[in-house]
Amino acid sequence: MNIKGTQTEKNLIQSYEGELTGDALYKIFAEKARKEGYEDIALSFEKLGREEVVHSEVFKKFIGEIEIEIDIENLRAISSKTILNLRLASAGEYQAYKEIYPKFAKEAEEEGFLEVARIYRSLGSVELRHSKILKGLAEQIEN
Ligand SMILES: [Fe+2]
Ligand SMILES: [Fe+2]
Numbered sequence: 001m002n003i004k005g006t007q008t009e010k011n012l013i014q015s016y017e018g019e020l021t022g023d024a025l026y027k028i029f030a031e032k033a034r035k036e037g038y039e040d041i042a043l044s045f046e047k048l049g050r051e052e053v054v055h056s057e058v059f060k061k062f063i064g065e066i067e068i069e070i071d072i073e074n075l076r077a078i079s080s081k082t083i084l085n086l087r088l089a090s091a092g093e094y095q096a097y098k099e100i101y102p103k104f105a106k107e108a109e110e111e112g113f114l115e116v117a118r119i120y121r122s123l124g125s126v127e128l129r130h131s132k133i134l135k136g137l138a139e140q141i142e143n
Helices: 007-035 039-063 072-078 082-110 114-142
Strands: none
Touching (some): 007 072
16 A cells, blocks of 8 residues: 555554654653763653654654754754753653554554554554653652
């Protein structure tokens, strides 16, 4: 079945871009954490970022080579203190798990792309794990 021009294709492109943006954002958050003396948190952000790159590769398989532009300046503007970065990142991961990827899974199913739907469901649970890791790190700093 051809994915060209479908809602699923749009969702895959958005997800691909989102995962790579996540990696770029986590690199910025890692830099900030390192400056604040949280080396372990910096390493966690970098590790999660690498997992987002893996996710982007999964999506890319369906859409092929595409050009995307990540606005690094905009991401730098989002970056705040590490505690707030952790909270923001955790909320974003949770939203991917709870809202975005289930919606994309459902739309893929409706269009008959069952493999894509399965991937959205399985990556959704990975994003939930990410959310919990980030929340745990935030709680460590607070206590
Ligand atoms: Fe991801
Ligand atoms: Fe994630």
